[in-house]
């Protein structure tokens with residue numbers, strides 16, 4: 001259900017943009033998604049195919065780019081991209097970290113015809 005509402009908002013935004021610019025066909029939608037986002041790309045694709053029928057986005061391909069987990073170390077102030085399973089500052093090894101990126105979910109760009 002989570003994915004359905006996310007997909008609905010993507011479609012709404014894209015179709016509104018398309019209408020604003022008199023676009024008749026959207027060919028690609030690029031989405032950026034943080035690794036902490038629990039949305040499943042397969043589900044987004046699946047729902048998109050269903051709900052985009054009869055809209056200018058019906059043939060659009062969804063491309064999802066994963067964004068890394070980004071932290072700021074409270075000990076040494078370094079900003080780094082780290083893996084979820086290695087929750088440590090790569091510079092000083094501290095675990096006192098502040099998450100500053102990885103929860104993103106947004107439309108990066110769209111291609112039209």
Ligand SMILES: [Zn+2]
Nearest residue numbers: 073076089092
């Ligand atoms: Zn550090």
